[in-house]
Amino acid sequence: MSNIKIYLLMVLSCFFWGGAFIATKLSTPYIPTFTLTLYRFSIAAIILYFLILHKEKKVYKLTKKDIPVFLITGIIGMFGYHVLFFSSLRHTTAINSSLISASNPIITTLLCIAFLKDKVNAKRIAGIILSFLGVILTISNANLKVFTQLAFNKGDLIMLAAVIVWSCYQVYSKTIIKNYTPMLLIFYSFVFCDIFLIPFVIYENPLSFINKIPLSAHLAVIYMGVFPSVVSYVVQQYSIQKLGPSKTSIFVNLIPIFSISLSVLILGETFTYIKLFTALLIIAGVYICQKS
Numbered sequence: 001m002s003n004i005k006i007y008l009l010m011v012l013s014c015f016f017w018g019g020a021f022i023a024t025k026l027s028t029p030y031i032p033t034f035t036l037t038l039y040r041f042s043i044a045a046i047i048l049y050f051l052i053l054h055k056e057k058k059v060y061k062l063t064k065k066d067i068p069v070f071l072i073t074g075i076i077g078m079f080g081y082h083v084l085f086f087s088s089l090r091h092t093t094a095i096n097s098s099l100i101s102a103s104n105p106i107i108t109t110l111l112c113i114a115f116l117k118d119k120v121n122a123k124r125i126a127g128i129i130l131s132f133l134g135v136i137l138t139i140s141n142a143n144l145k146v147f148t149q150l151a152f153n154k155g156d157l158i159m160l161a162a163v164i165v166w167s168c169y170q171v172y173s174k175t176i177i178k179n180y181t182p183m184l185l186i187f188y189s190f191v192f193c194d195i196f197l198i199p200f201v202i203y204e205n206p207l208s209f210i211n212k213i214p215l216s217a218h219l220a221v222i223y224m225g226v227f228p229s230v231v232s233y234v235v236q237q238y239s240i241q242k243l244g245p246s247k248t249s250i251f252v253n254l255i256p257i258f259s260i261s262l263s264v265l266i267l268g269e270t271f272t273y274i275k276l277f278t279a280l281l282i283i284a285g286v287y288i289c290q291k292s
Contacts, residue, residue: 018258131285
């Protein structure tokens with residue numbers, strides 16, 4: 001797969017991830033966190049199972065040496081990140097969580113330098129900084145007074161932990177991707193995550209609310225299971241394999257652009273030219289980082 005194709009697919013993946021924020025707004029009022037995560041990843045795992053059968057003719061059977069690998073990717077990467085992310089939103093603001101999320105490329109790059117001996121030049125650093133600045137201006141609507149009113153709390157620490165966990169997942173994926181195909185890696189990560197979720201879902205007692213879930217919420221979860229989970233996560237693994245974790249992580253800063261655009265189109269939120277300008281800053285930062 002050529003670099004240009006990966007770039008385009010990663011942009012598409014970020015579009016799907018941006019749509020996941022809208023889908024989350026439509027589903028979380030009716031489905032608790034653990035049940036929602038199990039529902040989403042079960043859909044994704046079933047789809048991936050048949051895709052692997054179609055493309056690779058059989059599904060690789062795990063050996064004892066594979067189990068620790070997927071315990072890390074499934075429990076830490078998938079379960080750990082999502083639980084920390086949803087938990088953080090109960091204690092902090094959207095602005096705080098967005099700011100901390102935007103630090104993912106920086107943290108991932110530092111981990112790549114420390115553990116993968118990645119070499120980072122001035123151009124890539126400039127791209128990361130420019131993209132990060134674009135995210136800051138986007139979520140504040142270029143009103144820097146917003147940041148004088150920030151109050152940090154335990155939710156921010158939880159969100160920071162979520163970002164660190166996700167960065168570790170990306171870096172770890174780079175070390176094991178040579179042993180598995182991207183689809184297989186994501187499939188078993190979802191399976192292990194789902195298994196680990198079962199006792200938490202039993203505690204949420206889905207039988208007590210399953211009949212109250214509207215069709216719109218079900219459709220939102222199906223969307224998350226198909227596009228952000230199957231397509232985006234598999235593409236991300238191809239990108240990590242080809243470009244590396246650091247260059248792959250910078251694409252996540254495109255997500256606010258798509259989530260804002262979809263919010264305008266679907267939820268009727270207000271569009272401003274400031275958001276267009278900040279979107280161009282983010283895109284420029286991503287472009288500079290990839291050209292490095």
